[in-house]
Amino acid sequence: MLQYVIRRVFIAIPLLIVASILTFALTTAMGDPLADWKLLKARTPAEISSEYHRIGWDRSPPERYLDWAGGFVTGDWKTTIIPGNGTQDVRSEIGRALGVTLQLVIFSEVIALLLGMAVGALGAVRQYSFFDYAATGAAFFMFSMPLFCVAVILKFAGIQLNNWLENIGLGRWIVTSGPPRDGFSGGLGHILYTYSGAFILPVLSLVAIQFALYSRFQRASLLDTLNADYVRTARAKGLTPARVVVRHALRTGLIPVVTVFALDLGILFGGAIITETVFGWRGMGALIVDAITKKEPWMVQSWMMVTAIVIVLFTLLADIVYAYLDPRIRLG
Amino acid sequence: MVDLKSVPADRAGAGAGFADTEARAQWRTVARRFVRHKAAVAGMALFAVLLLFAFAGPLLWTASLDAGGDAKIAPGGVHPFGTDRIGRDMLAQVISGTRFSLQIALVVAVVATVAGVVLGALAGYLRGLVDAGISRLIDLLLCVPNLVITAVLARSTFTLAPSVQNQSNWLTVALIIALFTSWFPIARTIRGLTLSLREKEFVEAARALGAPTSRIVFRHILPNTVDVIIVNATVTVAQAVLLESALSFVNLGVHRPEASLGLLINENKNELATLPWLFWFPFVFIVLISLSVNFMGDGLRDAFDPRQRKVRA
Numbered sequence: 067m068l069q070y071v072i073r074r075v076f077i078a079i080p081l082l083i084v085a086s087i088l089t090f091a092l093t094t095a096m097g098d099p100l101a102d103w104k105l106l107k108a109r110t111p112a113e114i115s116s117e118y119h120r121i122g123w124d125r126s127p128p129e130r131y132l133d134w135a136g137g138f139v140t141g142d143w144k145t146t147i148i149p150g151n152g153t154q155d156v157r158s159e160i161g162r163a164l165g166v167t168l169q170l171v172i173f174s175e176v177i178a179l180l181l182g183m184a185v186g187a188l189g190a191v192r193q194y195s196f197f198d199y200a201a202t203g204a205a206f207f208m209f210s211m212p213l214f215c216v217a218v219i220l221k222f223a224g225i226q227l228n229n230w231l232e233n234i235g236l237g238r239w240i241v242t243s244g245p246p247r248d249g250f251s252g253g254l255g256h257i258l259y260t261y262s263g264a265f266i267l268p269v270l271s272l273v274a275i276q277f278a279l280y281s282r283f284q285r286a287s288l289l290d291t292l293n294a295d296y297v298r299t300a301r302a303k304g305l306t307p308a309r310v311v312v313r314h315a316l317r318t319g320l321i322p323v324v325t326v327f328a329l330d331l332g333i334l335f336g337g338a339i340i341t342e343t344v345f346g347w348r349g350m351g352a353l354i355v356d357a358i359t360k361k362e363p364w365m366v367q368s369w370m371m372v373t374a375i376v377i378v379l380f381t382l383l384a385d386i387v388y389a390y391l392d393p394r395i396r397l398g
Numbered sequence: 399m400v401d402l403k404s405v406p407a408d409r410a411g412a413g414a415g416f417a418d419t420e421a422r423a424q425w426r427t428v429a430r431r432f433v434r435h436k437a438a439v440a441g442m443a444l445f446a447v448l449l450l451f452a453f454a455g456p457l458l459w460t461a462s463l464d465a466g467g468d469a470k471i472a473p474g475g476v477h478p479f480g481t482d483r484i485g486r487d488m489l490a491q492v493i494s495g496t497r498f499s500l501q502i503a504l505v506v507a508v509v510a511t512v513a514g515v516v517l518g519a520l521a522g523y524l525r526g527l528v529d530a531g532i533s534r535l536i537d538l539l540l541c542v543p544n545l546v547i548t549a550v551l552a553r554s555t556f557t558l559a560p561s562v563q564n565q566s567n568w569l570t571v572a573l574i575i576a577l578f579t580s581w582f583p584i585a586r587t588i589r590g591l592t593l594s595l596r597e598k599e600f601v602e603a604a605r606a607l608g609a610p611t612s613r614i615v616f617r618h619i620l621p622n623t624v625d626v627i628i629v630n631a632t633v634t635v636a637q638a639v640l641l642e643s644a645l646s647f648v649n650l651g652v653h654r655p656e657a658s659l660g661l662l663i664n665e666n667k668n669e670l671a672t673l674p675w676l677f678w679f680p681f682v683f684i685v686l687i688s689l690s691v692n693f694m695g696d697g698l699r700d701a702f703d704p705r706q707r708k709v710r711a
Binding site: 081084085088089092093095096097101102105206207209210211212213214215218219222225332333335336339340343344354355358359361366369370373374377378 | 534537538539540541542543544545546547549550551553554557636640643644647648649650660663667670671677681684685688689692693696
């Protein structure tokens with residue numbers, strides 16, 4: 067097992083190095099960072115060349131890459147450079163945003179996974195029942211729904227709910243400006259109240275999209291195992307139906323779901339872009355939209371690199387869990 | 399599989415009928431199964447209506463796309479979908495939005511399918527370095543959320559200040575979506591299928607006869623994956639519509655004067671309480687496009703491979 071883990075880690079390192087080159091190429095393809103600054107008003111050639119020199123764009127792309135890569139490894143991630151944006155430190159900004167987004171993403175992912183597994187498993191056990199058809203229909207509908215519409219509609223519903231709560235004298239519960247600032251202060255009731263008010267809508271909209279996927283996946287994989295010979299054997303031995311499903315079929319049926327879990331992290335980060343924009347969270351999603359809009363090269367570059375690292379790490383984790391669950395993989 | 403061409407009414411006719419029983423072509427079997435799949439047929443009809451709406455709509459509904467009329471009129475009468483904050487007719491907006499969304503989706507589906515099929519088949523058939531190169535490239539591009547890849551690349555097609563550069567960037571956006579995200583799933587699936595097909599006897603026979611690689615791949619292997627290709631292409635249409643609308647929603651996709659449905663929603667997202675129709679009409683059309691395409695894809699999948707069928711035909 068240890069050997070397997072070491073092997074996987076060593077595969078991940080060159081992958082990340084190539085990923086850094088690729089993300090650098092993407093960032094370069096974003097175009098001239100000063101294009102909008104030059105359009106803003108007429109600039110003298112001297113002004114323009116000194117500005118290019120200031121942001122380091124008078125050097126060739128390979129030089130810029132090595133400069134950035136050296137800084138990234140040693141902890142100097144540079145700052146925002148477009149004139150008029152101020153100079154924000156990229157590293158502390160991404161660190162702060164990652165904290166915000168991970169809260170949202172992990173929370174949503176766990177809920178979506180649990181809900182999806184439960185609904186999918188039930189759909190498989192009661193195949194072709196009313197519940198199965200209803201769940202299939204709902205999943206189908208969710209697949210066809212753009213996430214940002216779900217979010218916008220939920221936000222609207224939240225505002226209506228707030229107005230209603232205020233009318234009956236309970237104050238505004240739903241907050242659409244990111245996680246609570248004051249952290250865990252006040253009594254338990256107060257903490258629950260503020261956190262649920264801030265998290266419920268963004269989490270709901272991410273869950274709505276992800277859960278459909280998980281439930282379909284869990285249903286298909288459990289259907290496969292339910293028809294396997296060893297499950298028939300377990301039934302033939304006279305075990306109770308519940309024990310057969312939970313102990314014999316579900317365990318094997320969980321394996322494929324573990325892999326999607328990690329693969330979907332990328333989708334969730336993408337989803338966070340939408341939810342954060344709609345609900346006013348200042349996390350990774352809002353950060354990248356802002357950085358791309360302003361063409362901040364170092365911010366975009368480091369953002370993509372950090373996301374790539376997070377995704378590779380989770381894929382690695384999923385591989386390890388997978389190998390732990392299925393001996394054929396670590397020994398094969 | 400055999401086809402009873404006609405059901406004879408009498409005994410004498412029965413014998414004659416069975417005498418010219420003939421094999422049914424595969425595409426006819428598939429077409430029959432598809433037609434029996436009610437949701438799929440409904441999806442196809444709906445998609446056809448949407449195409450008509452988007453491409454023939456401007457001929458019938460000649461209201462101007464520009465501002466100028468009365469602003470904020472509720473749906474009904476002269477403006478069936480109402481007008482927006484600056485007096486643009488919403489029906490004309492939705493027609494043109496649907497057209498841009500569909501144009502992008504169809505371009506993406508064609509380009510991504512061709513790229514995915516060719517690269518996937520080459521990776522699966524040639525294996526070795528080609529396979530490693532293509533597969534690792536896909537792994538790499540999956541490390542960055544596809545919304546971000548497309549947004550970063552689409553950023554070079556427009557400037558924040560209005561300029562001529564912002565016009566007609568829909569094709570660029572479509573090509574970016576196709577070439578940097580949409581072909582991966584198709585390529586992966588085709589690669590897997592090719593890996594198993596290349597070991598089959600008929601491929602070995604073709605190779606023994608001296609057929610060149612291109613002939614083996616395009617004439618012997620790919621025709622056996624047509625079902626998967628068609629189903630994937632359909633699903634790609636739905637995903638492209640959603641991805642493009644998400645891009646437009648964060649203002650990193652197409653730009654005025656080319657408004658897609660996503661951009662319409664973005665412009666009107668804060669009017670849900672005051673001018674709700676500005677949000678609901680584009681929203682309904684996005685959902686209709688992706689629902690109809692998903693239903694079609696589902697029906698095609700069942701028609702090609704009845705073993706996976708969910709609905710009894």
